[in-house]
Amino acid sequence: MNNSTLNTQHSTLAAELHAELEELEAAGLRRRRRVLDTPQGARPRVDGREYLSFCSNDYLGLAADPRVIQALCEGAQRHGAGAGASHLLSGHHRAHEELERRLAAFVRLPRALLFSSGYLANLAVVTTLAGRSSEIFADRLNHASLNDAMLLSRARFTRYPHCDVAALGEKLARSEAADKLVVTDAVFSMDGDIAPLDAILELCERFDAALVVDDAHGFGVLGPEGRGVLAHFGLDSPRIAYVGTLGKAAGVSGAFVAGDVDLIEMLIQRSRSYIYTTASPPALAWALIKSLELIEAESWRRQRLEALEKDLPAPRGRSAGNWRARRRRSSR
Numbered sequence: 001m002n003n004s005t006l007n008t009q010h011s012t013l014a015a016e017l018h019a020e021l022e023e024l025e026a027a028g029l030r031r032r033r034r035v036l037d038t039p040q041g042a043r044p045r046v047d048g049r050e051y052l053s054f055c056s057n058d059y060l061g062l063a064a065d066p067r068v069i070q071a072l073c074e075g076a077q078r079h080g081a082g083a084g085a086s087h088l089l090s091g092h093h094r095a096h097e098e099l100e101r102r103l104a105a106f107v108r109l110p111r112a113l114l115f116s117s118g119y120l121a122n123l124a125v126v127t128t129l130a131g132r133s134s135e136i137f138a139d140r141l142n143h144a145s146l147n148d149a150m151l152l153s154r155a156r157f158t159r160y161p162h163c164d165v166a167a168l169g170e171k172l173a174r175s176e177a178a179d180k181l182v183v184t185d186a187v188f189s190m191d192g193d194i195a196p197l198d199a200i201l202e203l204c205e206r207f208d209a210a211l212v213v214d215d216a217h218g219f220g221v222l223g224p225e226g227r228g229v230l231a232h233f234g235l236d237s238p239r240i241a242y243v244g245t246l247g248k249a250a251g252v253s254g255a256f257v258a259g260d261v262d263l264i265e266m267l268i269q270r271s272r273s274y275i276y277t278t279a280s281p282p283a284l285a286w287a288l289i290k291s292l293e294l295i296e297a298e299s300w301r302r303q304r305l306e307a308l309e310k311d312l313p314a315p316r317g318r319s320a321g322n323w324r325a326r327r328r329r330s331s332r
Contacts, residue, residue, distance in 0.1 A: 034046050034047055035047055039063065039064035040053075040056055040058045040063035040064055040251075041053070041058075041061070041064055044056075057217070057247070057248035057249075058248070058249075058251055059217075059220065059221055059248060059249040059305055060220060060221070060226075060249050060251065060294075060295065060298075060301040060302070060305065061251075061301065062249070062250060062251030062252075062291050062294060062295070062301075063251040063252070064251075065251065065291075065294065067290055067294065068251055068252065068287050068290050068291050068294070069287075070290075071286055071287045071289065071290035071291075072252075072283055072284070072286065072287035073283075074286060075095060075281075075282060075283030075284070075285065075286025075287055076281075076283040078095075078282075078283075078286065079093050079094075079095050079281075079282035079283055079286065080281075080282070080283075081281060081283070082278075082281050083096075083278060083279035083280060083281055083282055084278075084279075085278065085279065086275065086276065086277060086278055086279060087114075087268075087274065087279045088268070088275055091278060091279035092279060093279070093282035093285070094282075095282040095283070095285035095286045095289070096114055096279060096280075096282055096285050098285070098289060099114060099285040099286075099288055099289055099292075100112045100113060100114050100256070102289060102292055103244070103256050103258060103292070104258055106227060106292055106296070107219075107227055107228050107230065107231070107242060107244065107258050108227065108230070108231065108236070109230075109240075109242060109258040109259055109260075110258075110259070110260055110261045110264075111258065111259070111260070111261050111263075111264040111265075112256045112257065112258040112264065113256060113257050113258075113264045113267050113268065113274065114254060114255075114256050114279075114280070114285070115254060115255045115256060115257065115273070115274060115277075116253075116254055116255075116277055116278075116279070116280045117245075117247075117253075117254065117255055118145065118214070118216050118243065118245035118247075118255040119145040119148075120255070120273040120274070120277060121243050121245075121255040121256065121257050121273075122143070122145040122146050122148075122149050122212075122214060122243060123145065123148065123149045123152060123271075123272075123273040124257065124267055124271030124272075124273045124274050125149075125212055125241045125243060125257050125267065125271070126146065126149035126150060126152075126153055126181070126183060126212060127149055127152050127153045127271065127272070127273075128266055128267055128270045128271045129179075129181055129210055129212065129241065129263075130150070130153040130155040130179065130181045131153060131154060131155060131179075132154050132155065133155075133177065133178040133179055134153065134155035134156070134177055134178070134179040134180070134181055135155060135156045135157070135158060135175050135177035135179075135180055135181070136150050136153065136155050136156070136157040136158070136181045136182075136183055137157075137158050137159075137160060137168060137171055137172060137175075137180065137181070137182045137183070137209070138150060138157055138158070138159050138160070138182075138183045138184070139159070139160065139162055139163065139183070139184045139185065139188075139195065140159045140160065140161055140162050141162045141185070141188050141190070141191070142183060142184060142185050142214070143185055143189075143214060143216070145214075146183050146185070146212075146214060149183075150183070155181070156177065158171050158175075162188075163193065163195055163196060165196055165199045165200060165203065168182070168200065168203060169203050169206075169207075172203055172206075172207040172209060173207065175207070179210075180204075180207060180208065180209035180210070181209060181210045181211075181212065182200060182203070182204055182209050182210070182211045182212070183211075183212045183214075184197075184200065184211075184212070184213060184214070185213075185214045185216070185217075186213050186214060186215040186216075186217070186218040186222075186228075186229035187215070187216075187217035187218040187221075187222070187229065188217075189216070189217050192309075194218070194222075194229065194232075195213075195229075197211075197213065197229060197230075197233050197235060198233045198235060201235055201237055201239070201240070204237075204239050205237070205239070209239070210239050210240075210241065211237070211239050211240050211241070212240075212241045212243065213229065213230070213240060213241070213242050213243065214243045215228045215229045215230075215242060215243060215244050215245075216243070216244070216245040216248060216255075217248060217249075218232065219244035219245065219246075219248070219249060219250070220248070220249025220250055220295045221249050221302060221305065225295070225296045225299070226249065226295045226296065226302055228242070228244060230242060238259070238260045240259060241257060241258075241259045241263055242257065242258045242259055243255065243256070243257050244256055244258065246288055246291075249295065250288055250291045250292070250295065251291055252284055252287050252288050252291055253280065253284050254280050254284060254285075254288070
């Protein structure tokens with residue numbers, strides 16, 4: 001292939017990209033990043049102006065807590081700025097090990113495994129538990145990372161109507177797959193409702209299915225001492241693979257998967273998004289240990305959040321009609 005052909009192909013690609021960007025612009029769909037000049041907070045300065053923020057996931061106000069910041073600084077002094085390698089080479093530091101131990105204890109599950117993001121954690125757990133012979137049953141409003149994980153798993157996947165336990169049961173009953181996996185968000189971030197996990201787990205027990213729960217928006221917020229959605233419902237089962245994120249209520253960065261000992265060991269052995277990723281800076285783990293302590297000890301943060309939530313109007317849109325009822329049912 002000569003240079004003229006290469007230049008022509010590059011020119012065609014550039015023109016196609018430019019045209020697509022112009023279409024997004026015309027439709028009002030082109031995304032832009034806003035630049036914060038301050039730490040996270042209720043009134044951040046964005047692009048030079050102060051705003052009242054309603055779009056942060058810093059639910060408990062820990063992202064700029066002085067004690068978490070101090071722990072981050074101490075962690076950098078102790079462990080350096082970066083991990084230096086993947087966890088399975090030489091990047092698994094003592095701070096990572098201690099954080100995993102504390103996370104498992106916090107959510108009352110046998111073992112936990114740390115990831116650099118919730119996206120990577122969801123990719124890991126779904127692609128490890130499901131393959132070509134599997135069928136995945138997914139709530140229609142699940143997060144994009146769960147949908148991408150299903151595609152990468154090469155399993156057959158079936159979506160069920162949002163939080164519709166009866167429909168899920170019918171689909172599980174009809175399935176002839178060798179392995180079944182139910183995948184659901186715990187708290188659905190766009191609607192604010194909570195999946196009926198007690199009823200979903202009953203179906204998993206009846207039809208011999210595993211259950212992946214993405215508790216990105218419930219960890220640190222729901223349940224006694226903020227221990228998450230499993231504590232909120234009082235659930236305990238070796239069928240559950242629990243995913244929690246650490247950049248929302250915990251205020252820092254990263255994610256984890258918690259569950260049965262063999263599940264975590266299999267993730268270490270098989271999950272590509274764990275094996276082939278440089279470990280997160282150990283200083284972040286050090287900061288998260290402090291964040292966990294504050295989540296557990298300072299219940300006033302959750303009480304304040306709950307008080308604010310009660311003042312919010314019901315959301316408009318696809319599931320607004322029964323939002324209040326679902327919130328009441330999930331608060332039993």
